[in-house]
Amino acid sequence: MKYIGNCADKIDWNEVIKLCQESVTGDRNTVVSVVERSEVNLQNREPMQAKVLMSVAEQIANEQLLQEYRKVIGDWRDAGCDLDKIYWYDYYPGDHYPESISDTFAAILGIRPLRVFVSEVYPGITVPYHWDVEDKGPEWLKKYGMLYRYTCCIDAPRVGSVLIVDDHCLYDFKQGDIFEWDSYRNYHSAANGGEHIQYYFHMLGYKIKC
Amino acid sequence: MLERVGNCSKIIDWNEVIKEIAEQRPAYIGPSHKEDDPIPGLKEVTDLWKRSGFKTVADGGTVEWDMFLPHTNFNISIAEKFCEFVGLKTYTSCWISRINPARCSPWHWDVHDDEVNLSQRTDIVRYHCHIGQPTHGHVLIVDNFCLYKQPQGEIYKWPSRTTWHCGLNSGLTPKYLFNIW
Numbered sequence: 001m002k003y004i005g006n007c008a009d010k011i012d013w014n015e016v017i018k019l020c021q022e023s024v025t026g027d028r029n030t031v032v033s034v035v036e037r038s039e040v041n042l043q044n045r046e047p048m049q050a051k052v053l054m055s056v057a058e059q060i061a062n063e064q065l066l067q068e069y070r071k072v073i074g075d076w077r078d079a080g081c082d083l084d085k086i087y088w089y090d091y092y093p094g095d096h097y098p099e100s101i102s103d104t105f106a107a108i109l110g111i112r113p114l115r116v117f118v119s120e121v122y123p124g125i126t127v128p129y130h131w132d133v134e135d136k137g138p139e140w141l142k143k144y145g146m147l148y149r150y151t152c153c154i155d156a157p158r159v160g161s162v163l164i165v166d167d168h169c170l171y172d173f174k175q176g177d178i179f180e181w182d183s184y185r186n187y188h189s190a191a192n193g194g195e196h197i198q199y200y201f202h203m204l205g206y207k208i209k210c
Numbered sequence: 211m212l213e214r215v216g217n218c219s220k221i222i223d224w225n226e227v228i229k230e231i232a233e234q235r236p237a238y239i240g241p242s243h244k245e246d247d248p249i250p251g252l253k254e255v256t257d258l259w260k261r262s263g264f265k266t267v268a269d270g271g272t273v274e275w276d277m278f279l280p281h282t283n284f285n286i287s288i289a290e291k292f293c294e295f296v297g298l299k300t301y302t303s304c305w306i307s308r309i310n311p312a313r314c315s316p317w318h319w320d321v322h323d324d325e326v327n328l329s330q331r332t333d334i335v336r337y338h339c340h341i342g343q344p345t346h347g348h349v350l351i352v353d354n355f356c357l358y359k360q361p362q363g364e365i366y367k368w369p370s371r372t373t374w375h376c377g378l379n380s381g382l383t384p385k386y387l388f389n390i391w
Contacts, residue, residue, distance in 0.1 A: 041367035079382035081312035090354050104229050123262040126273045126380045128314040129346055160317040160376045162356065167351060189347050189380030193316040195262045 001168040001179050001186075004150070008176025013154035017199050018116055019097045026096065027117075028091035028179040030074070035069050043171040054160055064132055081128055088127050088190070089120040102203065109178070111148060114140055118154070119190070121161070121198045126191040134184070134204070144206035149184035152201040153177045160194025208210060212355045212366050212373075214247065218295045219363025222288060224341040229384050231283050231306060236276035241266065243321060248307065250325045251372070255318045264316045275315045276308040278376070292390060296337055296365060302328075304390040306341070307377065311384070315377040328371070336368040336391035347381025354371075 020026065069198070076083060087088040093116050102116040115134065120128065140147055151163065153173040163170040165181055165188040184204055192198050243249065245256045265271025280286045289304045303322075309315055322328050342348065344359035351357070352368060352375040371391050379385045 075382055076312070079311040082267075082272070086312060124264045124314060124316065126272065126314060126378065128312050128380050129382050149387035159354075159374075160351055160378075162351075162358075162378060162380075164347060164349070164358070164380060167346075167359065169356060169358035171351070171358075172354065187346065191314060191347070191349065191380040193314045193351070193376035193378050195258055195317060 001165050001181055004109070004180050006174055007105065007152065008174070010108060011176070013105055013152075013201070015157055016097045016101055016118065016201070017155060019092040020120060020154055020199065021197075023091060023096045026091050026120065027129055028087060028089055030087045031073050031083045034065075035073065039153045049156040062135075064136070066133055068131075068133045071132065073142050076130075078130050079128065081126075085125070086127060087125065088122075091118040091120065092116065092176040105150075105152065105201065105203060106205060109148075109150060109203070109205075110208050111150070113203050113205040114144075114147070115202075116206040117131075117202055119202060121190050121192045123160075123192050123194060123197065125132055127189055130188045131185045131187050132204075137184075140206070147184045147204055147206055149181040150185070150203045151179050151181070152203075153179075154201045155196075155199045158181065158192075158194050158198055161190075161192040161196070161198040163190045163198075163200055166187055212352050214385065215296055215365040215367050217359070217361060217363040218292060218339060218365055222291055222363070224388075226304070226341075227284055228319045228341060231278045231308075231386075232239060232384070234278070234283050236308065237279040237282045237305075238277050240275045240277055240315070241273065241303055241314060246258070249321055249323065251319070252321045252325075256258055259316055259318075261314070267313065270315050273316060274310070274313045276310070278306040278308065280304050280307055281357045283296055285349075288388075291389060292337075292339065293390065296335070296367075301390050303335070307387050307389060309377045309379040309385045311347070311379050311382055313379060317374060317376045319372045319374045322368065334391050336371045336373075336389070337368075338368070338390075339388040340364045342386045344382075345381050345383055345385070347379055348385040349378040349380070350387060351376050351378075376387075
């Protein structure tokens with residue numbers, strides 16, 4: 001993971017956090033919701049298209065994605081994690097905070113965003129070792145070649161709360177610090193043993209060619 | 211300030227110690243104190259936990275750690291060898307803690323049953339040792355230091371017995387830590 005810089009002077013992250021905190025429509029992710037959503041996406045996504053127009057290769061790719069979800073959750077179950085207690089909230093540009101936030105962030109990085117969200121981890125909650133299985137990953141890779149993933153530590157440093165990406169443990173960072181992941185598929189995890197809810201901003205996208 | 215003391219992996223086979231205790235039931239499961247126990251200092255910890263929404267596993271939350279003790283769960287010679295290594299003449303308390311995946315030991319200090327007397331003592335020195343292999347998700351935060359992927363056997367001396375800390379495990383294997391003061 002690579003430190004890119006700090007954007008606290010360009011984006012008012014406290015305002016973004018406030019909007020997320022005030023929102024009652026945050027997307028609650030659980031083990032069940034994540035898998036079900038993906039399976040429904042596959043099975044109900046324009047049924048005719050799924051059955052007739054999807055190439056064999058696409059169908060295999062989708063099945064592989066589902067297997068990836070199941071593997072992550074199977075690993076958690078095998079480790080003895082209490083799956084009912086694993087959850088986090090996501091907040092999206094346009095729905096929960098202005099799209100201009102992600103536009104500004106993307107412009108700083110020279111990125112065209114494909115997936116953007118603020119994640120919220122409550123005290124006592126752990127989101128164990130996993131990678132963010134991306135339903136559209138194969139499609140986007142084919143289209144854009146390379147995908148880039150960024151995390152911005154948008155909250156003030158909070159005691160007792162960590163985000164671990166690959167070998168890097170983010171702790172006691174500065175508000176606005178931006179990190180580029182080695183790969184969008186990096187395994188990562190988050191845990192919060194502190195007093196405050198922790199927020200991170202995430203962006204997946206491709207680089208704009210100059 | 212937290213201070214690195216050295217590494218004892220050449221004098222203690224921590225893999226063997228972990229193997230031994232992994233097969234046992236813990237001496238007890240923490241936290242051992244209840245919210246209204248009349249112990250000085252406890253309220254500031256339980257108030258923080260309550261305010262932040264932390265709950266024990268027994269109450270439907272994720273707060274839980276296992277406690278393994280010398281004599282009961284592992285050979286006392288382990289504690290003695292450790293004391294010799296760090297130059298500790300004697301110890302009052304020694305344990306190995308285990309935090310299982312997706313469980314946590316939230317921000318707290320170790321309030322002791324005998325806090326009234328212990329708080330008067332000035333001779334207490336506290337150490338911990340990372341006894342497991344460096345593993346994704348195994349985190350210990352002491353004061354403002356975040357210890358992650360520490361080599362097996364790394365020893366740290368604490369600023370104080372009562373320093374605030376927390377243990378997290380977002381990995382897929384149990385996290386073990388040796389503690390002594």
